[in-house]
Amino acid sequence: MRSPLLSVTLSVLLVCLVGWLLVVGRSLILPFVIALIVWYMINSLAHLIQAIPIGRRHLPGYVSFSLALLVIFAAATLVLDVVTVNLTQLALDAPTYQKRLEELFGQFSSHLDLNDPLEMKDLFPDSVVPRMVTAGASLVTTLAGSASLVFIYVLFLVLEQSTFDAKFERLFSSPERADAAFAMRAEINRSIMHYFSIKTSVSIATGVLTSLVLIAIGLPYAALFGFIAFLLNFIPTIGSLIGVIFPSLLALVYYDNLGPFIAIASGLGLIQFTIGNLIEPRLMGSNLNLSGLVIMLSLAFWGAIWGIVGMVLCVPLTVMIVIVCARFEGARPVAVLLSQTGEVGPLPR
Template sequence: MRSPLLSATLTVLLVCMIGWLLVIGRSLLLPFVIALIVWYMINSLAHLFAKVPIGRWRLPGFISFTLSLLSIFAVSTIVLDIVTANLSQLAQDAPTYQRRLEELFNQVSSHLDFNDPIELKDLLPDSVVPRMVTAGASLVTALAGSASLVFIYVLFLVLEQSTFDRKFERLFASPERAQSAFAIRAEINRSIMHYFSIKTAVSVATGVLTSLVLILIGLPYAALFGFIAFLLNYIPTIGSLIGVIFPSLLAIVYYDTLGPFFAIATGLGLIQFAIGNLVEPKLMGSNLNLSGLVIMLSLAFWGAIWGIVGMVLCVPLTVMIVIVCARFESSRPVAVLLSETGDVGFSGSQDSKK
């Protein structure tokens, strides 16, 4: 019988090896992971369209799937065009904001009567604002450049998805094991669908409300900041904070007074607080059953491995780990430690079927 120390050592080595493979294979894995997300979104939206009643009829599968493809393509194109246009304009205006920021530092230093005035270059590198904007534009360009590879992956996933269930079933030696695996997959799908549907709805609401507040106050690039707020809302805890900081900092250098800055910071802060602490928890409920500390650790871990994409996916990936580990007696302690309440539901009897 294998000793507990040997099992723990092998487990740690396996985790380290998987983490190493995820890091070195990032350039190959990320486009495929993004393609999986797009493919999942296409099928989820098609399933939603198929449920829409039209009198006594419902949309056939191929029509709902086609509508889903067209909808996602149209929304992606519109959003990419808006973000690209806003980033291009922001890149042109960046030197002006850089000079304005330097003037503010000089004014603060003069008011405080410093013997050695504080300059922007003392705290941040030269041309930091243009560099940040250029980095954002480079990110959008990189995403657009990898779109063709993502499209190819999505195309093959769509063409072969009819065979996935048959292949998955034949991976197992007995129908009982296959049935158990299908049950795990169905539960993972329900949890992730629940998470992404609610998270997408509240993220859209956050982005729209952010844009409306900035439009009412008169800050430029409202659509860009709305999209940033939408995207960052998928990142637990720190995403909402960053979504408030960016437009607030621009308000400091764009306006001559601090009134708009306080209005934007307060308005966006209230939006993030209301949606993140009142609306979203009420809609999400206890379905995820993840510890807050585990979410933060997962955020740091996946962010270090896959960057922004890893931060967005940290919660669904952790949910998958909890659900799978809860099904087996040997890995059930891992699920208990990752969960919020310690109640992971399953007795672990699946090990007896192995």
């Protein structure tokens, strides 16, 4: 009989091996993960469209799926175009904002009567603003470059999805085990669908309100900052904070007085606080059953492995781990430790 120490050692080695493979194979795995998300969104939207009654009937499955496919890819193309145009213009204006930021540092030093004036290079590397813009443009270019690979993955997923259930069922030696696996998959699907539907809705609301506030005050690149707020809202805790900092810093160097800066910082802060601390928790409830500390550790772990994509996916990936581990007696302690309350449901019979 295998000793507990040997089991723990093998488990640690397996986790280390999987983590190493996730890091080394990042360039190949990430496009496939993004394709899985897109494929999942297409199917979820197709089911939503099919559920809408048209008189006493509903749209056929192939029609609703085709509409969902068109909507997803049209939205992705539109967003990518808007972000690219805004980033291109921001890259042209970046040297001006860099100079303005250096002037603000000089004014701040003169007000404090510092013997050694504080310079921007003391806190940030040279040309920090152009470098940040270049990094953002590089990210968009990378996404656009991998779009063809993502599209190919999505195409094959769509073509073969009719065979997935039959293949999945044949993985198990008995119908009982297959039924248990299908039940676990359904639970994972419900939890992730619940999370993404609410998170997407509140993120869209956050992005739209952010753009409207910036348009009303007159700050440029409102659409870009709205998209950034939408994307960062998927990153727990720190995402909403960064979504307020970026446009506020631009307002600081774009205007000659502090009024617009205070208005933007307070307005966006109020939006993030209201949606993130009042509306979203009421809609989300306690269905995820994840500890706050676990979410932060998961954010750091997946962010270190997959960058921004990992940060966006850290919550659903952790939910999947909890649900799967709760179904096996040997891995059940892992699910208990990751959960918020320690209640992970009974073991399947």
